[in-house]
Amino acid sequence: xxxxxxxxxxxxxxxxxxxxxxxxxxxxxxxxxxxxxxxxxxxxxxxxxxxxxxxxxxxxxxxxxxxxxxxxxxxxxxxxxxxxxxxxxxxxxxxxxxxxxxxxxxxxxxxxx
Amino acid sequence: xxxxxxxxxxxxxxxxxxxxxxxxxxxxxxxxxxxxxxxxxxxxxxxxxxxxxxxxxxxxxxxxxxxxxxxxxxxxxxxxxxxxxxxxxxxxxxxxxxxxxxxxxxxxxxxxxx
Numbered sequence: 019x020x021x022x023x024x025x026x027x028x029x030x031x032x033x034x035x036x037x038x039x040x041x042x043x044x045x046x047x048x049x050x051x052x053x054x055x056x057x058x059x060x061x062x063x064x065x066x067x068x069x070x071x072x073x074x075x076x077x078x079x080x081x082x083x084x085x086x087x088x089x090x091x092x093x094x095x096x097x098x099x100x101x102x103x104x105x106x107x108x109x110x111x112x113x114x115x116x117x118x119x120x121x122x123x124x125x126x127x128x129x130x131x
Numbered sequence: 132x133x134x135x136x137x138x139x140x141x142x143x144x145x146x147x148x149x150x151x152x153x154x155x156x157x158x159x160x161x162x163x164x165x166x167x168x169x170x171x172x173x174x175x176x177x178x179x180x181x182x183x184x185x186x187x188x189x190x191x192x193x194x195x196x197x198x199x200x201x202x203x204x205x206x207x208x209x210x211x212x213x214x215x216x217x218x219x220x221x222x223x224x225x226x227x228x229x230x231x232x233x234x235x236x237x238x239x240x241x242x243x244x245x
Contacts, residue, residue, distance in 0.1 A: 022173075051232065060219050060235035061174070074232060109173060119164050119176030120233065127171075 022123035024110050030129045031100055038096045039126045043112030050093050051120060052085055053109040054078070061109055067093060068115075100130045136236055137220055143242040150207040152239045154220030155200075161223045163196055164233065165205050168217045177205075177218075182225065210243045217241070 023042040031037050043050045048069050053061035064083070065075045069090035079085075082100075087093040097104055107127050111120035138153045156163070162181045166174040180187045180196045180203070187194050193206040207214055217240050221233040 053235075058237070060221075060237045063232045063234065066232055111174075117162060117179060117181060119166075119179050120174070121176065122166075122173035124173045 022110055022112055022121050024108075024123035024126050026126055027124065028127050028129075030131060033102060033130055034099055036096065036098045037100060037128065038094055039108055039110075039128075041093045041095070041110030041123060043091070043093070043110070044121055045091070047112035047114050047121070048090070049113045049115065050087055051111045051113075052093070052095050053111065055107045055109055055125070056105075064095070097128075100128075102130045104128060105130045137218070137239045139239060140237070141240045141242070143244065144210055145244050146210060146212055148210055150210050150214070150241055150243070152205045152207075152218055152220075152241070154203045154205070154236060156203075156220075156222050157201065158222075159225040160198070161225045161231070163194075163203050164221045164223075165192075165194060165203075166219045166221060166235075168219065168238070170216075174219065207241075210241075212243050212245045215241060215243045 025040045051066040052064040055061045063076050064079050065085050067087040070087050082098045085095045107125045109125045111122040113120045136155050144150050160182050162179055164179045165177045168174045178189050178192055178194050180194050191208045196203045217238040219235050219238045221235045223231050
């Protein structure tokens with residue numbers, strides 16, 4: 019297993035378009051997290067899953083954002099009707115249960131023009 | 132909202148010197164973690180300290196935790212140019228447990244001059 023994979027690495031989209039990002043976690047990890055990071059800031063929590071169950075969503079996650087983890091393996095994050103304020107790095111991480119750190123992917127950089 | 136506040140915001144040192152970074156937080160925690168991020172990349176987990184621990188070591192890293200002051204420090208000894216990166220502290224709230232979401236600070240930019 020080579021770690022957490024995110025696809026695509028970069029995405030440029032026009033305002034108003036929908037975008038979808040994919041995250042493949044480490045296969046043994048049952049927890050999966052999505053964060054958003056803007057320049058000069060720390061990652062901000064969006065949502066997380068234990069297996070296929072979405073356990074918590076941030077208030078940052080407006081109704082334009084939806085995340086799924088259908089079979090408890092990979093996850094997708096969709097943003098509908100993108101806005102310029104959605105431009106950011108979207109980070110995915112996974113972890114096993116217990117006292118463990120997260121393993122992060124390299125992120126998807128979204129630019130909304 | 133961001134729970135942790137790191138101090139200083141930026142640190143520049145000479146190779147071979149020690150680097151000390153501090154983090155303060157607001158609510159009771161289950162554990163505190165430190166991460167490193169190289170420019171434009173994902174974060175890398177460095178070390179985790181539980182709320183009932185006071186000090187941990189990992190290689191050139193030493194982290195301390197003072198729950199009475201709600202603060203932590205990360206010491207990198209004998210720094211190298213490759214340690215140049217941003218460093219973040221992150222906390223897991225006590226109320227939600229070990230694997231709840233982490234709340235990150237804004238980070239410290241460390242520059243190690245060769």
